[in-house]
Amino acid sequence: xxxxxxxxxxxxxxxxxxxxxxxxxxxxxxxxxxxxxxxxxxxxxxxxxxxxxxxxxxxxxxxxxxxxxxxxxxxxxxxxxxxxxxxxxxxxxxxxxxxxxxxxxxxxxxxxxxxxxxxxxxxxxxxxxxxxxxxxxxxxxxxxxxxxxxxxxxxxxxxxxxxxxxxxxxxxxxxxxxxxxxxxxxxxxxxxxxxxxxxxxxxxxxxxxxxxxxxxxxxxxxxxxxxxxxxxxxxxxxxxxxxxxxxxxxxxxxxxxxxxxxxxxxxxxxxxxxxxxxxxxxxxxxxxxxxxxxxxxxxxxxxxxxxxxxxxxxxxxxxxxxxxxxxxxxxxxxxxxxxxxxxxxxxxxxxxxxxxxxxxxxxxxxxxxxxxxxxxxxxxxxxxxxxxxxxxxxxxxxxxxxxxxxxxxxxxxxxxxxxxxxxxxx
RNA sequence: GGAGAGGUGGCAGAGUGGUCGAUUGCGCGGGUUUGCUAAACCCGUGAACUGUUAAAGGUUCCGCAGGUUCAAAUCCUGUCCUCUCCGCCA
Numbered sequence: 001x002x003x004x005x006x007x008x009x010x011x012x013x014x015x016x017x018x019x020x021x022x023x024x025x026x027x028x029x030x031x032x033x034x035x036x037x038x039x040x041x042x043x044x045x046x047x048x049x050x051x052x053x054x055x056x057x058x059x060x061x062x063x064x065x066x067x068x069x070x071x072x073x074x075x076x077x078x079x080x081x082x083x084x085x086x087x088x089x090x091x092x093x094x095x096x097x098x099x100x101x102x103x104x105x106x107x108x109x110x111x112x113x114x115x116x117x118x119x120x121x122x123x124x125x126x127x128x129x130x131x132x133x134x135x136x137x138x139x140x141x142x143x144x145x146x147x148x149x150x151x152x153x154x155x156x157x158x159x160x161x162x163x164x165x166x167x168x169x170x171x172x173x174x175x176x177x178x179x180x181x182x183x184x185x186x187x188x189x190x191x192x193x194x195x196x197x198x199x200x201x202x203x204x205x206x207x208x209x210x211x212x213x214x215x216x217x218x219x220x221x222x223x224x225x226x227x228x229x230x231x232x233x234x235x236x237x238x239x240x241x242x243x244x245x246x247x248x249x250x251x252x253x254x255x256x257x258x259x260x261x262x263x264x265x266x267x268x269x270x271x272x273x274x275x276x277x278x279x280x281x282x283x284x285x286x287x288x289x290x291x292x293x294x295x296x297x298x299x300x301x302x303x304x305x306x307x308x309x310x311x312x313x314x315x316x317x318x319x320x321x322x323x324x325x326x327x328x329x330x331x332x333x334x335x336x337x338x339x340x341x342x343x344x345x346x347x348x349x350x351x352x353x354x355x356x357x358x359x360x361x362x363x364x365x366x367x368x369x370x371x372x373x374x375x376x377x378x379x380x381x382x383x384x385x386x387x388x389x390x391x392x393x394x395x396x397x398x399x400x401x402x403x404x405x406x407x408x409x410x411x412x413x414x415x416x417x418x419x420x421x422x423x424x425x426x
Numbered sequence: 427g428g429a430g431a432g433g434u435g436g437c438a439g440a441g442u443g444g445u446c447g448a449u450u451g452c453g454c455g456g457g458u459u460u461g462c463u464a465a466a467c468c469c470g471u472g473a474a475c476u477g478u479u480a481a482a483g484g485u486u487c488c489g490c491a492g493g494u495u496c497a498a499a500u501c502c503u504g505u506c507c508u509c510u511c512c513g514c515c516a
Contacts, residue, residue, distance in 0.1 A: 038476090045476075045485045052485090055497040059444045067496090074496030243473085371455085375473075 001099050001362050008034055017105050020112050020323040025101035033098075037091050044084045051077040104358040107332035111322040118322035122334070125309060125316040129339050130398060137407065138342025139396040140273035143169070145407050146426050148396070149274065161263065161278035165392075168424045172395065172411075173281060173388050175418030177256065180283045180308055180386040187304055189254040189285065194234035196258045197225045202237035205363035207329040207355075216261050231255030232382040235286035239365040239378065246369040249378070250289040250297055254385065257282060273393065275347060280389035287381045290367065291357065294379035298354040301383035302334050305350045308385060311414045314394050315339040317346055329355040338394040349390045352383030 007014050008031055015027045054074040061067040106112075111120040143149035147167055154163035165173055181191060200210045203217065203226055210217045210226045218227040228234055235255045244251075259282050263271075274280075285304065287297045302318070309316050321333040330353040337346035357377035360366070366375040399410045408425040416422060 041485085042476080048486090049484060051496080055495095056444070058496050071496045076496095078496075 001358060002102055002104065003361065004034055004095075004099070007031070007099075007102065013105070014102060017323075018102065020106060021103050021326060022114050022324040023101065023103055023328075025103075026098055027102065030095060030098045030102070033091050033095050037088065037095065040084055040088050040091070044081060044088065047077060047081050047084065051081065103326070103328040104331050104356060106323045106326060107354075109320075110326070110332055111320055113322035114324040116322065116325045119325060119335075120320040120322070122318045122320050124318075125306060125314065125336075127310065127313045127315040129315045130341070132341065132400075134402045136341040136397060136400060138273065139393045140342075142396050142400055142407060142409065143273070146409065146424055148424070151273070158278070161276075163274065163277060168409075168411075168419065168421075169392065171419045172392060172415065175415040176386050176388055176391055177281070177283055178418045179311070179414055181254065181256070183304065183308055183311070184252075184254040184283070184285065184385060187252065187300075189252040191254050191256075192235070193256040194228075194231045196228055196260070198228050198233050198237055200224045200226055202240060202363075203228075203233055205240055206233045206236040206359050207327065207362070208233060214264055216264065218260050218262060227260035228257060229261050230259050230282060230382075231257035231284035232286060235284065235382070236359055236363060236365075236380055239288060240363040241365070243366040243368050243375050244288070244378070246290060246367045249367060250287055250293050253286045253288075255284045255286060257284065259387075274389040275343075275393055277389055280387060282387045283385040285352075285383040285385050288360075288365070289379045289381065291376070291379050294354050294356060294381060297379075297381050298332065298334075298352065301352045301381060304385065305336050305352060305383055309336060309338065309349070312391070312395070312412050313414070314349075314391075314398060314412075316349065327353065329353070329358045331356045331358070338390070338398075340394055340397050341400075342393070342397040347390065347393070349387065349394060350384035353381065355380045355382070 002014070007027065011027055011031050018025050018027065051074060054070055054077060058067055058070045058074065061070055111118050113119075137145075140149070140151075148165065148169035150164040150166055154161075157164075185191060197220065200219070201224070203210050208217060208229060209215055210219050216229055220226065232255075234257065235253050238253070258279055260279050261277075263276055263278060285301055287294075287301065289297050306316075306318070316336045316338045319335045319337055321330075321335060326333050333351060333353045335348050335352075336350040338349040339345075340347045356379050359380045360377040365378045365380070367378050368375045395412060396409055399412060401408055401410060406425065408423050410423055411419045411421060
């Protein structure tokens with residue numbers, strides 16, 4: 001979330017930002033309430049000062065009668081405080097409700113626009129889009145022909161949107177993980193495999209909303225836990241409530257987790273097969289940085305994503321996401337979109353966001369500079385290294401071939417050491 | 427799952443209703459003494475919010491959330507976490 005004082009002092013900019021991002025938040029009401037809250041808070045503190053003085057004087061009272069008088073005085077002050085507190089609580093609830101709706105400020109260079117139509121293409125990857133001398137199949141059909149994915153069994157076991165990977169698809173899943181992890185290790189990332197569940201408090205801290213009407217989140221009955229939608233949640237939560245020394249920053253962390261998404265309301269041809277599923281494995285990059293380091297780190301995460309997908313020989317475009325298409329916590333977001341022949345269009349395969357101090361404020365994750373007084377909020381960034389299901393869509397569709405009436409998939413060179421073969425055929 | 431113990435400042439560890447935002451030791455910062463280093467001695471040393479040009483001042487914080495009381499680190503309730511023992515288990 002944004003700092004309250006910042007909202008108060010920059011109300012116009014905050015309102016404009018909400019408009020650019022297509023979000024409705026009652027900022028004027030927030031300003032009014034926050035101003036009220038401050039006045040009440042001061043009154044409360046003044047009153048408390050008096051109450052503290054009275055409490056101290058009771059012990060020093062000369063006579064039992066005087067003591068009783070003081071006690072009564074204290075009682076009255078407490079009642080007055082309770083009344084102010086009740087008012088404050090009401091205001092606090094509404095303030096918090098509005099504050100949660102206010103998104104992060106957007107980077108000044110961020111393209112302004114209502115939706116992904118305004119996204120701006122920055123660069124292309126190194127791999128050209130392949131030409132086929134036959135009509136390329138989509139990954140669902142190839143998966144069926146080569147016995148790589150079983151959607152029917154997935155649906156029987158857990159419902160539509162679940163699947164079994166089979167045979168070489170499993171080897172590809174493991175290979176992609178190993179391939180990505182090696183690149184990240186070399187780039188100085190600490191490897192982790194994270195919990196797949198997290199407390200709702202942590203979800204909210206990172207900007208995810210459990211149990212809402214249109215929530216993307218599965219929650220566990222009779223508990224305050226939810227299945228994570230991304231390791232961004234657990235990695236960000238690692239430093240919740242912590243204050244770290246500035247000298248250990250930036251921290252680069254890689255997290256392997258399963259990701260669970262309800263995908264409420266998402267269906268249709270564009271979501272066919274593995275493209276939009278309820279569960280997938282993902283290697284996530286996460287960074288905690290000093291404020292002045294976060295822009296360079298964002299570029300670093302983007303460069304790593306490019307390196308990973310150039311290395312896999314997957315053609316992609318890098319997209320600078322428009323204001324209306326940013327998530328709430330993001331200050332700026334870059335997506336890699338891979339060419340997917342089965343779809344006949346680009347499809348998102350990675351996403352990296354700089355969340356500045358927006359998540360850290362809610363998580364209360366701070367840093368301290370040695371020798372200086374006070375603490376400040378960290379900056380947090382996240383980026384997809386590999387989302388296995390989407391990477392599989394791209395690989396299966398881009399690397400397919402037809403030999404007579406037999407279909408097959410060439411294993412990308414970078415994955416061959418881990419898969420142990422050059423082609424997948426039946 | 428059952429039984430018990432405990433969570434206090436960077437660390438260790440006192441503190442069972444007011445004199446406690448907290449004894450003490452270590453650590454850390456500064457100083458004195460001193461060929462150098464060390465030792466010794468002295469002074470200082472938590473955070474958030476608020477306030478000010480800067481200060482002073484004020485409020486809050488002893489895992490977290492409530493409650494009792496004029497007054498809570500201290501009493502009560504809930505909750506989270508850690509440790510020990512027993513049971514179960516990949």
